[in-house]
Amino acid sequence: GAAPxxxxxxxxxxxxxxxxxxxLTALDATLHELGGLDRYEALSWTxxxxxxxxxxxxxxxxxxxxxxxxxxxxSLENTTGNEFRFGLSGRYLAFDVLGSGTETRIDASIGSDPxxxxxxxxxxxxxxxxxxxxxxxxxxxxxxxxxxHTVAQYTRTRVAAAIDGGVNLGRLDxxxxxLRYGWSNANISIGDPGLPELSGEDSQVLMQWTxxxxxxxxxxxxxxxxxxxxxxxxxxxEAEAAQSTVDDRTSEGVTQFQAAGSWFRSLDxxxxxxxxxxxxxxxxxxxxxFPTEQFALGGPLRMSAFNVxxxxxxxxxxxxxxxxxxxxxxxxxxxxxVFGGGWLEVGSAFDHAKDAEIGFHMSxxxxxxxxxxxxxxxxxxxxxxxxxxxxxxxxxxx
Numbered sequence: 001g002a003a004p005x006x007x008x009x010x011x012x013x014x015x016x017x018x019x020x021x022x023x024l025t026a027l028d029a030t031l032h033e034l035g036g037l038d039r040y041e042a043l044s045w046t047x048x049x050x051x052x053x054x055x056x057x058x059x060x061x062x063x064x065x066x067x068x069x070x071x072x073x074x075s076l077e078n079t080t081g082n083e084f085r086f087g088l089s090g091r092y093l094a095f096d097v098l099g100s101g102t103e104t105r106i107d108a109s110i111g112s113d114p115x116x117x118x119x120x121x122x123x124x125x126x127x128x129x130x131x132x133x134x135x136x137x138x139x140x141x142x143x144x145x146x147x148x149h150t151v152a153q154y155t156r157t158r159v160a161a162a163i164d165g166g167v168n169l170g171r172l173d174x175x176x177x178x179l180r181y182g183w184s185n186a187n188i189s190i191g192d193p194g195l196p197e198l199s200g201e202d203s204q205v206l207m208q209w210t211x212x213x214x215x216x217x218x219x220x221x222x223x224x225x226x227x228x229x230x231x232x233x234x235x236x237x238e239a240e241a242a243q244s245t246v247d248d249r250t251s252e253g254v255t256q257f258q259a260a261g262s263w264f265r266s267l268d269x270x271x272x273x274x275x276x277x278x279x280x281x282x283x284x285x286x287x288x289x290f291p292t293e294q295f296a297l298g299g300p301l302r303m304s305a306f307n308v309x310x311x312x313x314x315x316x317x318x319x320x321x322x323x324x325x326x327x328x329x330x331x332x333x334x335x336x337x338v339f340g341g342g343w344l345e346v347g348s349a350f351d352h353a354k355d356a357e358i359g360f361h362m363s364x365x366x367x368x369x370x371x372x373x374x375x376x377x378x379x380x381x382x383x384x385x386x387x388x389x390x391x392x393x394x395x396x397x398x
Contacts, residue, residue, distance in 0.1 A: 254293070
């Protein structure tokens with residue numbers, strides 16, 4: 001078999017002894033790992049005679065346009081009925097920089113929430129254990145929305161370095177833990193959102209488990225994708241002296257937990273009819289973090305009838321169930337399938353369980369897999385009277 005990061009010895013060919021009986025399960029797992037490295041255009045195999053013994057020769061055909069690779073992405077989302085967030089992002093991905101089996105990623109984004117980051121992934125020997133140092137800077141805008149209009153904006157800038165270590169448990173699972181240390185600044189850019197201006201040291205300890213058993217990142221035909229994390233805020237920026245008693249909140253010393261994901265199942269062999277579940281839960285335990293670290297709901301599949309980030313709280317729970325039907329397929333030079341469907345959502349973000357306002361939302365949407373990414377458009381209504389239409393380009397189910 002081959003470890004996920006062990007690519008040097010299988011750059012062109014992989015020779016496996018054909019035993020009796022042939023372990024098809026192990027062979028299938030090895031070939032899946034090879035195909036998932038994102039290095040090769042295609043894999044082919046044949047039986048060869050090697051010193052009188054039958055061997056399986058697997059040949060990997062490298063991609064003719066890399067590595068290194070450059071990926072571009074476009075995101076667009078309406079935060080209210082007539083206001084949009086836009087982003088143009090790119091990723092530079094290179095292999096074997098400063099060591100065999102390593103991955104170097106440089107990400108950058110311009111638009112509503114600009115950011116830049118670099119990370120270096122290195123497996124330790126031929127094991128499944130890895131380390132990943134990273135550094136980056138991000139800017140995020142939080143909007144206060146009243147009756148469908150943005151009345152105030154709050155901008156947070158964070159510069160940080162991180163070091164992670166973890167283990168690949170298999171093709172589908174990764175567990176990691178790490179430290180993030182940096183500096184944050186948050187200030188009011190428009191209006192008065194009722195949030196404190198912050199500045200200072202910002203550090204966290206994070207543990208995360210990622211499971212990815214889905215066969216497509218846009219609209220899967222099957223499988224579960226989930227991300228579960230626990231983070232503890234070692235330090236957090238302080239509010240200005242005049243605002244130091246804002247709701248007696250601080251993120252320092254607060255421990256938070258979140259588990260979220262989506263599950264898909266096809267109802268026919270052609271995968272034209274698909275059932276899905278999505279959602280998540282999160283808690284801040286006994287802490288009362290600043291609003292910048294609270295859980296937010298609003299937007300497609302996160303209580304769709306709310307505007308983006310409209311509802312915030314120290315805790316949240318949200319679940320959706322829906323159905324998608326393939327209506328047509330775009331020409332190959334334009335993209336892939338086009339789906340129509342709908343879903344029901346229930347959930348709330350709250351500070352205290354007794355004060356939770358549970359919402360029930362119903363949505364219908366069209367989703368197209370295109371060359372510039374998934375494009376979606378839909379309408380959502382809530383039994384509490386909320387309603388919203390949404391347009392977007394970008395990931396929907398993750």
